[in-house]
Amino acid sequence: MRHTIRGSKLAIAVALLAAMLIMLAAACGGDDDDEAAPTAPAETDAEPGEEPSETGPIKVAIMTDCEGAFAFGYELDIGGAQAAFYEYAGAEPVDPATPSAGMNGGTVAGRDIEIVGYGCGDDTAATAVRETRRLMEQLDADIMLGPLSGDEAVAVAEYARDNPDKTFIIGTAGSQDPTLQIAPENVFRYHGDGAQWNAGLGEIVYKRLGWRRAAIIMDDYSFGWTSAAGIIADFCAIGGDITHRVFPPLNTTDYATYVQQLPSPDQVDGYFWVVGGTGTGSALQAFEQTHGPLDPTQHAGNLFFAFLGNFEAVAPRLVGSYVGGFGTAPGLQTEQAQAYEEIMGRWHPDLPAADGFVYNYYNAAWALIQGLEAAGGDLSRLEESLPTELRSGYQVSNGGNVTLDENRQAIQDQYPLQIVEGDDGNPTVEVIGMVPGVDQAFGGLFTSDSPPPGRDQPPCEQRELPWQGQIQLVEDGQVTEEVLE
Amino acid sequence: MRPAAALRTRIAPRLGGSPTTTTERGLAVGVLVLAALGPFVFSDYWVSFVLTQTFLIGIAAASMIFLSAYGGMISLAQVALYGIAGFALGNMITQAEAKGLNLGWNPWLSIVLAILITTAIGLVFGGVASRSFGIYFLMITLTYAVIVNYFFGQVTALSGFSGISGIARYAPDLVGGGTDRTRLYYTALIVAVLVYVLIRFLLRTPFGVALQGIRDDPVRMASLGYNVALHRTLAFAFGAFVASLAGILYVFWNGQIDPATVGLAGTIDLLIVAVIGGLARVEGAWLGAFAFIVINNYVRDVTVPLVGGSFKTIIGLVFLVIVLVSPQGLMGAWDRLMRFPGFRRRADAATETAPGPTAGP
Numbered sequence: 079m080r081h082t083i084r085g086s087k088l089a090i091a092v093a094l095l096a097a098m099l100i101m102l103a104a105a106c107g108g109d110d111d112d113e114a115a116p117t118a119p120a121e122t123d124a125e126p127g128e129e130p131s132e133t134g135p136i137k138v139a140i141m142t143d144c145e146g147a148f149a150f151g152y153e154l155d156i157g158g159a160q161a162a163f164y165e166y167a168g169a170e171p172v173d174p175a176t177p178s179a180g181m182n183g184g185t186v187a188g189r190d191i192e193i194v195g196y197g198c199g200d201d202t203a204a205t206a207v208r209e210t211r212r213l214m215e216q217l218d219a220d221i222m223l224g225p226l227s228g229d230e231a232v233a234v235a236e237y238a239r240d241n242p243d244k245t246f247i248i249g250t251a252g253s254q255d256p257t258l259q260i261a262p263e264n265v266f267r268y269h270g271d272g273a274q275w276n277a278g279l280g281e282i283v284y285k286r287l288g289w290r291r292a293a294i295i296m297d298d299y300s301f302g303w304t305s306a307a308g309i310i311a312d313f314c315a316i317g318g319d320i321t322h323r324v325f326p327p328l329n330t331t332d333y334a335t336y337v338q339q340l341p342s343p344d345q346v347d348g349y350f351w352v353v354g355g356t357g358t359g360s361a362l363q364a365f366e367q368t369h370g371p372l373d374p375t376q377h378a379g380n381l382f383f384a385f386l387g388n389f390e391a392v393a394p395r396l397v398g399s400y401v402g403g404f405g406t407a408p409g410l411q412t413e414q415a416q417a418y419e420e421i422m423g424r425w426h427p428d429l430p431a432a433d434g435f436v437y438n439y440y441n442a443a444w445a446l447i448q449g450l451e452a453a454g455g456d457l458s459r460l461e462e463s464l465p466t467e468l469r470s471g472y473q474v475s476n477g478g479n480v481t482l483d484e485n486r487q488a489i490q491d492q493y494p495l496q497i498v499e500g501d502d503g504n505p506t507v508e509v510i511g512m513v514p515g516v517d518q519a520f521g522g523l524f525t526s527d528s529p530p531p532g533r534d535q536p537p538c539e540q541r542e543l544p545w546q547g548q549i550q551l552v553e554d555g556q557v558t559e560e561v562l563e
Numbered sequence: 564m565r566p567a568a569a570l571r572t573r574i575a576p577r578l579g580g581s582p583t584t585t586t587e588r589g590l591a592v593g594v595l596v597l598a599a600l601g602p603f604v605f606s607d608y609w610v611s612f613v614l615t616q617t618f619l620i621g622i623a624a625a626s627m628i629f630l631s632a633y634g635g636m637i638s639l640a641q642v643a644l645y646g647i648a649g650f651a652l653g654n655m656i657t658q659a660e661a662k663g664l665n666l667g668w669n670p671w672l673s674i675v676l677a678i679l680i681t682t683a684i685g686l687v688f689g690g691v692a693s694r695s696f697g698i699y700f701l702m703i704t705l706t707y708a709v710i711v712n713y714f715f716g717q718v719t720a721l722s723g724f725s726g727i728s729g730i731a732r733y734a735p736d737l738v739g740g741g742t743d744r745t746r747l748y749y750t751a752l753i754v755a756v757l758v759y760v761l762i763r764f765l766l767r768t769p770f771g772v773a774l775q776g777i778r779d780d781p782v783r784m785a786s787l788g789y790n791v792a793l794h795r796t797l798a799f800a801f802g803a804f805v806a807s808l809a810g811i812l813y814v815f816w817n818g819q820i821d822p823a824t825v826g827l828a829g830t831i832d833l834l835i836v837a838v839i840g841g842l843a844r845v846e847g848a849w850l851g852a853f854a855f856i857v858i859n860n861y862v863r864d865v866t867v868p869l870v871g872g873s874f875k876t877i878i879g880l881v882f883l884v885i886v887l888v889s890p891q892g893l894m895g896a897w898d899r900l901m902r903f904p905g906f907r908r909r910a911d912a913a914t915e916t917a918p919g920p921t922a923g924p
Contacts (some may be wrong), residue, residue: 202823203726212860215608229725233819236728240741240818253725260729298716300725327716327724530662533719 092535135190136450136457139213140439141197141224141234141248147329147355148201151226151435152175155249156196157426159223164425166447167191174426176486186447187455194219199230201328201355208231210237214244220457221245223442226435227251228272228301235260245460247393247446253300254307255530257487258518264461266486268445268468269405269438271518272301273308274529276380276402277492278513278549278562279350280313283378283400285562289347290559291319293340295361296352298325298533305350305380306532309402311520313350314538318547325443325533330357333364343369343376354382361390366392374398374497382435384495384507393497393505400510401495404434407472407509410493411555414478418471432472441470441480474557475514485526491518511549512557584901595755598752602745602896607795611744615816617855618751621849622758623809626802629762633771634798635778640688640704642833644681644803646825648810648844650715652677653727653820663727664720670735678807685803686796693795696781708830716822723883726821730814740815751812755849758805762845765801835882841892850893854881 142155157177163169169184169191171177184191186278194217197209206225210233213219222244225234231251238246239262246265248256252272256265270277283289292313296306302325310320326336332354340349350361353361358379366372370459383401407415409432422431422440429436449464474491481489492513500506518524521543529535549562602610623645630636655676658667668676692703715722731741740747765771774794777784781791814820823829832855840851855878862877887897 203728203819203821204817204824204829207819211608215612229821232725235727236818239729240731298724379651391593482588532723 091210093524116215116512133189133406135192136186136455137192137194137217137219138220138446139195139197139217139224140193140224140249141199141213141222141226141230141467142217142439143201143226143230144196144198145205146200146202146520147357148226151250152196152198154429154433154435155226155439157429158422158436159249159426159443160193161422161436162440162443162447163191163193165421166444171425175428175479177426177429183297185449187453189450189455197222198226199227201227201230203229203233206233207237210234214241218326219244221247221446221460223247223300223446224249224251224438226250228304229299230372232300235262235265238262238265239281245457247442247464249442250435251301252304253530254518254524255300255302257485258524258526259530261485261487261488261526266445266461266464267484268441268470268482268488268491269434270479270488270492270516272305272380273311273520273524274488274490274518275404275492276305276308277516277520277543277545278511279378279380279400279402279493280309280311280318281316281549282494282562283348284313284316284318285472286400287348287375289313289318291321291346292348292350293322293324293346294320294352295326295336295340297326297328297354297357299328300531302328302352302354303531303533303535305402306350307524307536308350309350309378309380310538311523311536311541312543315541315543317540318538320538323533326353326357326361328357331360333357333361334368337361337364337368340365340369343373348376348378351377351379351383354380354385358382359392362389362392366395372396376403383497386497386505386507391497396497397499397505399497401507403492403494403513404437405472405490405492406432406434406437407493407512407552407555408432408495409508409555410472410474410552410557412472412474412478412557414469414473415471435563437471439526443469444468471550474512483517483519485518488516489515490514493551507553509555511562512552513545513549516545586901595756601748601752607744608635610748613853613856613860615744615751616747617849617853618748618755619809619812619816620833620836620856621854622751622755623806623833624840624848624852625755625758625762625845626805626809627837628831628840628842628845628848629805630798630802631837632776632825632844633766633775634795634802634886635781636692636795636799637701638704638799638802639701639830639834639840640707640711641802641806642825642830643708644806645810645813646711646715646820646822646829647684648677648681648807649814649824650722650727651680652811653730653814654721656733657727657730658733660727660729662719662723662725670733670738674735675812677811678804681807681810682800682804685806686800688803689796689799690792692799693792703828708825708827712822712826715825722820722822724822726819726824728819730820731816731818734815738815741818747812747816751816754808754812756910758808759845762805770794770797835878837892838882838893839885841894843891844898847894848894854893896911 140156140159142152144152160177160181163184166184167184169181171181173179178196195213197213199206199209225231226249228251231248231253232255235256242264248267254271257267294306296302322341324336324339326333367476374396378400380402381404419431445465445468449460453463455457466482469478470480473480484488493509494506494511496510497505498508551558551560601614623641627641630638652673654664655666655668655673656670657663658665689705692700695703716724734740738750772809773789774881777791777794783790836855839854840847857879859874862874885892
């Protein structure tokens with residue numbers, strides 16, 4: 079009996095202690111705004127769920143990848159975005175060598191800018207949604223700059239559609255769906271999608287290399303499909319034929335079985351490569367093991383062919399290959415381009431200014447700053463105030479302005495590249511053409527009612543594209559009036 | 564005495580790991596009351612993200628713990644099964660979305676069909692694996708997980724590697740989801756409670772008792788006339804049913820599902836949840852889910868000194884500590900605490916003479 083009485087008292091004490099701990103956890107669960115922020119936190123007078131104050135800080139989240147195939151983009155994305163805040167909002171980097179260390183200060187339209195967090199995605203939609211909810215709900219960000227990757231942007235666009243009180247400016251994601259098939263009014267993209275980036279590549283290999291029949295190997299996810307769609311549309315429009323389509327999953331490490339599905343070099347004129355992240359080198363090496371040494375006149379790639387560091391063992395054998403663009407133009411000799419590169423060199427000299435990850439996130443942040451200024455810091459008017467024309471470093475046509483279409487998607491100049499031998503004997507890339515004013519619709523091929531790019535979309539059809547026959551040659555960084563014949 | 568009754572007497576002390584102390588019952592009531600008051604006590608983020616996710620991940624983990632603790636079957640297929648339910652529902656319920664079949668069927672019909680499809684597939688999976696034990700059973704279920712992942716990745720008509728999105732807006736009003744997160748919270752809570760009660764009930768039926776006997780000694784049970792393979796198959800199907808409920812709640816909560824959700828990483832995550840919570844007691848499912856989600860959420864910006872990394876490093880360390888210090892997980896640690904004088908279970912008296920049951924194969 080004595081044991082039972084003591085046991086009961088002890089039981090009650092434990093239960094009370096547990097209840098107190100639970101209540102304490104509940105109290106902590108209501109204070110998510112106290113989460114450590116990459117910026118020196120300003121005073122916050124808006125609790126989660128309340129209408130944002132007009133005088134409190136504007137909370138910005140930067141969504142990028144820290145794992146998976148595009149983990150290398152983490153510091154590039156953050157550095158690009160924050161450089162715009164340094165330049166135009168008076169912020170300063172905590173550590174110029176490490177953008178993710180955060181930034182101090184920053185004011186736009188009289189309101190402090192607070193970077194509440196960096197999203198750590200892994201190029202999958204599930205993680206992107208989880209990180210987005212953490213940034214936008216737990217940390218109560220008002221605006222997101224990002225995400226980085228195609229599938230992530232599709233998921234974020236769906237989230238944005240259900241959360242119209244937040245604003246999203248895509249970082250570098252190149253999937254088509256977010257601004258065409260989904261296209262919520264609070265999602266903006268100031269760079270081309272994956273298809274736009276490849277405008278001109280098909281015409282170049284058709285005219286310069288005489289390709290008529292080609293195979294294409296593409297990462298089996300939304301950006302891979304979109305990027306391939308641009309190549310297919312461009313090549314087939316001018317009369318080429320895509321004979322084989324092969325789809326290795328993203329993050330594949332052994333490409334042998336997929337390369338086996340490609341035709342042998344004597345059966346086609348060339349191969350288009352849409353294999354990215356850390357897979358480019360593995361895929362190319364698997365091809366060599368199967369079909370012998372690479373002939374640069376038989377291989378063309380999307381933007382990932384420009385990331386020579388990802389496949390430096392193979393890159394010397396691809397000198398001469400043509401490469402699709404990323405909306406950037408390394409080496410472009412215009413005042414606007416040099417002004418942009420000077421800004422990046424001033425704040426983050428270690429980051430490659432002409433890298434698309436840096437450039438696109440910079441433009442996203444720069445657009446945000448302009449929008450906030452135009453709105454007077456009033457977030458309720460931000461979306462209507464975001465610029466429909468953005469003066470971008472590597473834009474030449476339209477007075478140097480990227481324009482947004484009716485779906486808030488950029489119409490942008492694109493720059494096909496070529497791998498060449500640099501002065502030091504190592505392979506490098508240089509811009510060889512400029513395709514003016516490329517729009518997402520590809521001359522009507524892609525619409526909000528058309529199926530999104532996929533394994534079999536688009537079909538290979540001959541048609542007229544707005545920029546066919548209008549690719550201007552670029553020599554030594556100068557855009558000439560000469561057109562590709 | 565009939566065999567089943569004799570069996571029940573022998574293993575009665577281990578039945579369900581049921582909360583029998585005043586402390587546990589009081590705590591259970593307290594937690595339920597707190598959960599019921601959740602939207603009034605916690606922030607919107609905690610309600611919609613942390614707690615709702617705890618309930619649904621806990622349901623999935625409960626299906627795993629049910630099989631392991633009471634069937635002696637450690638299944639790595641539970642995430643795959645909940646993925647099947649999610650993909651099935653996504654394809655049936657959506658219309659005019661970018662991916663999937665977009666059948667646009669009635670939401671309630673779609674939910675029922677998703678459950679039936681998943682349970683039927685669980686029956687088939689279980690039938691194939693039922694005659695295997697131990698590591699062989701585990702490897703077969705791992706194969707199921709890989710097959711499901713690649714199936715939905717390769718069959719682009721049903722998903723593709725980009726997955727299906729925009730599902731939440733088709734959720735029935737009664738269930739919630741999309742913008743009605745409070746209702747989904749209560750739906751997930753109610754389903755979690757019902758799953759728990761159902762598992763406890765099942766364990767006390769002749770089927771459940773026999774299952775536990777099969778866990779402890781399948782040869783003896785077979786010699787007593789029990790169809791061991793059939794029992795294991797049916798148990799696996801029940802686990803699939805429970806997992807399907809988690810999958811349905813998941814797609815209404817997350818709005819989308821893609822093959823990466825049900826890949827190897829997701830499978831391992833659920834195993835970690837179950838191990839942290841405790842593979843021996845079904846309550847561990849929700850405790851493990853809560854711990855995992857909170858750690859996942861609040862340490863993403865933390866870098867571990869010297870070692871580097873963040874969440875995955877920390878969860879790995881937590882997992883290691885638990886395996887070494889308390890192999891039965893957090894619930895195991897709780898059980899040890901309850902054995903202190905004053906907390907001893909009433910049922911413990913019966914174990915002083917009956918030999919403890921051995922772990923299943």
